[in-house]
Amino acid sequence: MSDADLLQQLMDAMRCLPGVGPKTAQRMSLHLLERDRQGGEHLSRVLKDALARIGRCEWCRNLTEHPRCNICSNANREQSQLCIVETPADVLAIEQATSYRGRYFVLLGRLSPLDGIGPEDIGLDQLSAHFAAEPLAEVIVATNPTVEGEATAYYIQQLAARHQIKVSRIAHGVPLGGELEYIDAGTLAHAFGSRQPVE
Amino acid sequence: MSDADLLQQLMDAMRCLPGVGPKTAQRMSLHLLERDRQGGEHLSRVLKDALARIGRCEWCRNLTEHPRCNICSNANREQSQLCIVETPADVLAIEQATSYRGRYFVLLGRLSPLDGIGPEDIGLDQLSAHFAAEPLAEVIVATNPTVEGEATAYYIQQLAARHQIKVSRIAHGVPLGGELEYIDAGTLAHAFGSRQPVE
Numbered sequence: 001m002s003d004a005d006l007l008q009q010l011m012d013a014m015r016c017l018p019g020v021g022p023k024t025a026q027r028m029s030l031h032l033l034e035r036d037r038q039g040g041e042h043l044s045r046v047l048k049d050a051l052a053r054i055g056r057c058e059w060c061r062n063l064t065e066h067p068r069c070n071i072c073s074n075a076n077r078e079q080s081q082l083c084i085v086e087t088p089a090d091v092l093a094i095e096q097a098t099s100y101r102g103r104y105f106v107l108l109g110r111l112s113p114l115d116g117i118g119p120e121d122i123g124l125d126q127l128s129a130h131f132a133a134e135p136l137a138e139v140i141v142a143t144n145p146t147v148e149g150e151a152t153a154y155y156i157q158q159l160a161a162r163h164q165i166k167v168s169r170i171a172h173g174v175p176l177g178g179e180l181e182y183i184d185a186g187t188l189a190h191a192f193g194s195r196q197p198v199e
Numbered sequence: 200m201s202d203a204d205l206l207q208q209l210m211d212a213m214r215c216l217p218g219v220g221p222k223t224a225q226r227m228s229l230h231l232l233e234r235d236r237q238g239g240e241h242l243s244r245v246l247k248d249a250l251a252r253i254g255r256c257e258w259c260r261n262l263t264e265h266p267r268c269n270i271c272s273n274a275n276r277e278q279s280q281l282c283i284v285e286t287p288a289d290v291l292a293i294e295q296a297t298s299y300r301g302r303y304f305v306l307l308g309r310l311s312p313l314d315g316i317g318p319e320d321i322g323l324d325q326l327s328a329h330f331a332a333e334p335l336a337e338v339i340v341a342t343n344p345t346v347e348g349e350a351t352a353y354y355i356q357q358l359a360a361r362h363q364i365k366v367s368r369i370a371h372g373v374p375l376g377g378e379l380e381y382i383d384a385g386t387l388a389h390a391f392g393s394r395q396p397v398e
Contacts, residue, residue, distance in 0.1 A: 006249050006264045013245040016238030017216075018230045024218070029249075030288050031217045033262055034307070037250050039215030044247040046212040047231070050205050051239050054232055063232055065205045089229050108233070 007033070059130075061106045061123050063088045071104060078102040080137035084127070084156060086110055086144060094142065102140075105130065110148040111155055119155065127156070131163040138166045145172045145190075206232070258329075260305040260322050262287045270303060277301040279336035283326070283355060285309055285343060293341065301339075304329065309347040310354055318354065326355070330362040337365045344371045344389075 007029065014025035032040035056062070057069035064070070071077055071091075081102025085091055091104050107122040119125065130136070139160050143149035153169060160167045173191035174183055183191075206228065213224035231239035255261070256268035263269070270276055270290075280301025284290055290303050306321040318324065329335070338359050342348035352368060359366045372390035373382055382390075 006245075006253055007262055009245050010249040013238075013242040016231070016235050016242055017227045019223070019226075026288065026291065027218075028216050030262070030286070032215070032246070033249065033253055034287070036215050039212075040246055040250050043212040043215055044243045044250065046205075046208050047239055047243040048247075050209040050228075050232065051236050051243070054205055063206055063229070087229070088233070089225065092225065 057106075060104050061108055061126070062091055062104060076101075080135055081140065082130070082134070082136055082138070083140040083142055085142045086149065086152075090142060100140075102138075107143070107152065110143060110146075110152040112148045122152070124155065124159065128159055131160060131165060136163075136165050138168060140168050140170065142170045256305075259303050260307055260325070261290055261303060275300075279334055280339065281329070281333070281335050281337070282339040282341055284341045285348065285351075289341060299339075301337075306342070306351065309342060309345075309351040311347045321351070323354065323358065327358055330359060330364060335362075335364050337367060339367050339369065341369045 010029045010033075011022070011025045014020055014028050015022070017025075020028070032043075050065075053065040054063050055065070057064045057072055058067050059072040060069060062069045062071070066073070078101050081100070082105055083094065083100060083102055084105045084107065085094065086107050086109065088106055088108075091106060094100055094104075105123070105127055107124075109117055109122045111117060111119065111122065131139075139156070141153045141156050143153045143156075157167045171194070172187070173194060174180065174187065180188065209228045209232075210221070210224045213219055213227050214221070216224075219227070231242075249264075252264040253262050254264070256263045256271055257266050258271040259268060261268045261270070265272070277300050280299070281304055282293065282299060282301055283304045283306065284293065285306050285308065287305055287307075290305060293299055293303075304322070304326055306323075308316055308321045310316060310318065310321065330338075338355070340352045340355050342351045342355075356366045370393070371386070372393060373379065373386065379387065
């Protein structure tokens with residue numbers, strides 16, 4: 001069976017992509033081989049390059065191929081605001097959706113003692129150093145509203161309090177366009193508990 | 200924006216994969232960078248290798264990294280049977296699902312005069328040479344039951360008739376487990392027209 005090997009190897013290698021099962025891996029492999037060899041060669045080249053060169057920003061831990069990412073090295077960004085998120089995808093989402101112009105800090109995870117993930121593993125020692133050294137007026141905690149995300153947010157809040165920095169948490173509740181009938185019970189309960197006075 | 204470039208380039212490059220839009224490309228890129236760099240490097244290497252080395256089998260036109268694919272070079276396959284399919288994916292599907300042990304011929308397309316695809320473009324001249332030279336007892340035409348697929352099947356049938364080779368077409372009709380109520384009208388009409396006598 002040494003003959004089918006290279007195609008089979010390619011199909012197996014495609015399975016490292018998230019959400020790609022055997023059928024999709026086969027379709028992707030055959031598509032590249034039959035219809036888009038140039039695109040495939042480009043992908044192979046860029047992927048190799050990206051994996052070799054993209055590392056962590058030394059200040060905010062986001063993914064970048066430079067020592068500092070383009071947000072951290074941009075002097076026009078508001079230096080007194082810091083938004084703390086769990087993943088690089090969260091940074092992209094916030095950049096696309098909001099008009100936030102401050103800096104970020106990417107945890108790359110969340111506190112999870114059961115999985116052995118402590119404060120140092122998600123860079124909270126580095127964050128603490130930033131709290132001490134940087135001219136921060138507001139820290140926005142945008143971790144996910146899960147048990148671990150909330151625990152992480154609480155930990156960061158305690159950390160910021162020690163440096164007298166104002167902390168805010170992004171709002172959680174019923175999404176815009178959502179219908180109460182179909183919202184999960186936890187979100188609805190939270191939305192009731194966090195109701196805002198109307199002027 | 201030179202800083203986001205490499206990650207952005209990777210996301211763009213991922214879009215050459217079929218069914219991958221901007222969101223999925225982002226998820227795949229970040230997954231590889233954050234969680235599976237080894238898998239990504241392996242994919243990049245195998246993809247480059249596969250694109251450089253996988254070509255066409257000189258006999259059956261299937262994808263292979265050798266001059267002849269492992270089915271054509273396997274002396275244990277039935278030499279008198281030839282199954283004609285449109286794509287390499289069809290070969291994989293038939294190999295997995297059936298007990299067919301003959302050889303294949305892969306058209307890599309179908310007759311489509313409107314798109315400028317004539318007999319030579321799908322290797323029918325090569326197939327005609329096989330009809331003349333090979334000891335074929337049966338040709339099984341397994342092109343898709345589309346207008347172009349049927350036209351291609353008809354053309355092959357005429358070609359085989361000139362060499363006095365028996366031609367058969369795979370059965371089309373209601374799929375096993377299908378319910379008549381939900382079958383499209385064309386398939387149902389075909390199934391009625393092609394009804395088989397029962398002993």
